[in-house]
Amino acid sequence: MEKRKKYFFIAIPAAILIFFIVLNIISHGAAAIFNLAMEEQNMLLGKITAEEIQANPFGEVTFTNLLWQDEKGGTILEVPEGSFKVKIFDVITKNFRSTTIEKLSLKNANISVNFDENMNVDFIRQSKDFKNVQQDIKKNPDSWEKKISYTNKTEEELKKIGEQRRQFQASKIEQGWKNFNLEGRKINLNLSLENCRFEVFYRDRHYLLDRVNFETKINTDDAMTLKVRTGVFGGTMIGRGVEVNGKIDFKSADLPQCDVTVMFREVDPSSMGFGMNIHDKMTLTANFTGSVAKIIGEGRVHLDELHIPGIDFTNVDGKIYYEDSMLNFKDVTADVYGGKLAAHGDYNMDTRYYNIYGHGEKLKTSYALPNAHLHCDVDLDFTIQSKGSSKNTTAFGTFSSGKGRYSLLMFKSLSGRVRSAQNELDFYDVAINFGNHKIETDALSIKNKKLTFAPIKIANKDGEIVFTYVR
Numbered sequence: 001m002e003k004r005k006k007y008f009f010i011a012i013p014a015a016i017l018i019f020f021i022v023l024n025i026i027s028h029g030a031a032a033i034f035n036l037a038m039e040e041q042n043m044l045l046g047k048i049t050a051e052e053i054q055a056n057p058f059g060e061v062t063f064t065n066l067l068w069q070d071e072k073g074g075t076i077l078e079v080p081e082g083s084f085k086v087k088i089f090d091v092i093t094k095n096f097r098s099t100t101i102e103k104l105s106l107k108n109a110n111i112s113v114n115f116d117e118n119m120n121v122d123f124i125r126q127s128k129d130f131k132n133v134q135q136d137i138k139k140n141p142d143s144w145e146k147k148i149s150y151t152n153k154t155e156e157e158l159k160k161i162g163e164q165r166r167q168f169q170a171s172k173i174e175q176g177w178k179n180f181n182l183e184g185r186k187i188n189l190n191l192s193l194e195n196c197r198f199e200v201f202y203r204d205r206h207y208l209l210d211r212v213n214f215e216t217k218i219n220t221d222d223a224m225t226l227k228v229r230t231g232v233f234g235g236t237m238i239g240r241g242v243e244v245n246g247k248i249d250f251k252s253a254d255l256p257q258c259d260v261t262v263m264f265r266e267v268d269p270s271s272m273g274f275g276m277n278i279h280d281k282m283t284l285t286a287n288f289t290g291s292v293a294k295i296i297g298e299g300r301v302h303l304d305e306l307h308i309p310g311i312d313f314t315n316v317d318g319k320i321y322y323e324d325s326m327l328n329f330k331d332v333t334a335d336v337y338g339g340k341l342a343a344h345g346d347y348n349m350d351t352r353y354y355n356i357y358g359h360g361e362k363l364k365t366s367y368a369l370p371n372a373h374l375h376c377d378v379d380l381d382f383t384i385q386s387k388g389s390s391k392n393t394t395a396f397g398t399f400s401s402g403k404g405r406y407s408l409l410m411f412k413s414l415s416g417r418v419r420s421a422q423n424e425l426d427f428y429d430v431a432i433n434f435g436n437h438k439i440e441t442d443a444l445s446i447k448n449k450k451l452t453f454a455p456i457k458i459a460n461k462d463g464e465i466v467f468t469y470v471r
Contacts, residue, residue, distance in 0.1 A: 044123075046070040059086045059102075074125040079109040098185035105192045112199040118255065119292035129235070130199040130208060189218045198230070203325070204350055209233040209242065224248040226260060236349075238271035239264050240281075248292065255291045262286055262297075273352030273386065274393075280306045286320060297322035301329060308384075308395065308420060311336060311368075318343070325350045332358075339363035339377070345384075356384040358397075365404070376404025376414055384420075395420035399427075406432065411439075 051065035061084050068077035085103040090096060112126045193214035200207045211231030218224045228244035246260030266281040286299030301320050306313040318332030325348060332343040343358035360380040365372070382397030401414040416430035432439040 044068065046076060059088045060084075061086065068123070070125065076123050076125060077109065077111060079106050081108065082106040099188050101189060103190045105194070106196060107194045109193065109196045110199075111193075111196060112201075114201040117203075117293065119295075124201070127199060127206070129206070130197075185220075187218050187220045191216045191218060205236040207233055207235045207237065220250050222251055224250065224256075234271075236272075237264070238268040240266035246288075255293050257290065258288055258292055258295060260288045262288060272347070274354065278306070278308060280304075284320065286322060288322070294324070295322070301332070306334065311420070313341065329356070336360055337363040337365075337367040352386075354384075354386050358382050358384075365401075373407040374404070375406075376401040376411075378414070380418070382418065409434070 046069050048066065048068045050063040050067070053061060053063045055061040062081075063079075063083070064081050066077070066079040066082060067075065070076055083105045084101050086100050087102060090100040110126060110130070112124050112130060114122050114124045116122075191214070193212055196212045196214070198207075198209040198212045200209070209230045210233065213229050215227040216225060225247050226244055228242065230242045232238075232240055233242060242265070243263045244260060246258065248260070249257045262285070264284040267284060269278040269280065269282055280303050283302045284299065286297040288295045288297040290296045297320070299320050301316075301318050303316040304314065306316050313334040313336045316332065316334040319330050321328045321330065327347040327349060329343070329345045329347070332341075332345075334341040334343070339360055339362040341358055341360045343356060345354060345356035347354040358381070360378075360382075362377045363380060365374045365376050365378060378399050378401045380397060380399045382395060384393070384395040386393035396417070396419045398417050399415065402412075404411055404414060411432045411434050413433045414431070415433075417428045419426045419428065430441045
């Protein structure tokens with residue numbers, strides 16, 4: 001018994017010593033182990049290399065200038081610096097699995113990802129736009145996003161981009177290859193990204209994001225938590241930042257279920273194809289729930305100010321509903337020229353087509369036209385329709401008023417039709433009713449808050465023209 005105790009007390013320190021000797025050998029042979037692991041794994045297809053690798057005896061590894069290339073030599077991922085933590089036993093036994101890495105941190109990386117219809121992710125080559133953005137960010141970090149906006153592209157250029165993407169996607173489906181091959185493997189990983197740049201493709205949408213800071217815990221047997229904050233972004237939409245918080249549940253149904261809140265800060269409406277040179281900053285906030293293949297979102301839209309040709313809105317606020325690429329606006333309210341506006345509409349995120357329908361009450365002409373000597377409260381019904389560009393955007397409607405005055409002339413009512421384009425607000429079939437007489441004009445326009453008339457006709461109560469005035 002005494003001998004057993006003696007051997008026991010000798011064996012334990014010896015085993016611990018041997019274990020740390022092994023760990024020390026592992027730490028000095030980190031590069032060789034890394035290369036072996038990259039050769040044996042088949043989850044990330046292609047070739048992965050790193051310029052310098054250092055490890056400590058506790059499974060913590062740092063690296064510089066990691067490069068992931070596809071089978072044809074195209075760059076998929078560039079990481080100037082990062083670190084990861086591995087399971088010691090997996091390394092000792094050389095049993096590298098998808099769960100071997102427990103923690104991964106990337107800094108200043110350039111990452112391009114594509115999501116299919118079911119939100120399955122794949123890492124892809126960087127686009128030409130993304131490469132140009134990386135150069136632009138170095139020159140001017142605060143203005144690059146406007147250079148890759150699709151708003152400035154012609155219809156022919158957009159068609160060409162769409163066709164190229166369709167051909168690329170078709171070739172991927174035909175060949176059946178992916179750079180990231182998860183195939184039911186389990187992942188249990190803490191992932192963090194610091195000051196990275198992201199390129200995201202989804203359907204026909206393309207987003208580029210700068211200064212991405214990302215924290216997530218991924219357990220494919222349980223759930224994934226998300227915490228994301230970015231700087232400016234461009235592409236299909238231009239804005240000053242994105243914030244994401246939420247959870248994706250992997251165990252509740254056949255497809256993962258999400259509960260994620262997203263906020264797009266200071267979005268430029270013109271970048272979404274709203275046309276009419278609208279650049280007032282818009283904030284969109286929504287909570288997305290449901291299957292990742294069929295996400296439904298509900299939230300709010302807000303603009304402090306909105307300027308469309310001839311009309312200035314303030315305190316624009318409303319509800320949004322997203323499903324199957326359609327973004328619906330409802331219960332939208334705004335202040336406009338001392339009156340109130342109520343509106344609703346829809347926006348197709350794939351085609352960029354949209355429709356907006358609004359009704360305004362008690363709009364004061366003295367606010368809209370401070371130097372026109374026209375005083376009355378106007379009710380307005382209008383429609384804005386667009387096919388995705390300023391050239392294919394029209395706004396039109398009708399208006400009417402009660403009693404008012406033009407200069408010193410009192411009138412009973414004012415009515416007509418309205419159309420908005422470029423920087424002008426044009427009116428047609430304008431009629432001012434004085435009781436015994438009616439003033440009519442085929443058109444008048446407001447440009448930069450200045451009122452101009454077409455020939456004015458004065459008719460008696462029987463409708464006969466008794467006088468024509470040309471200004």
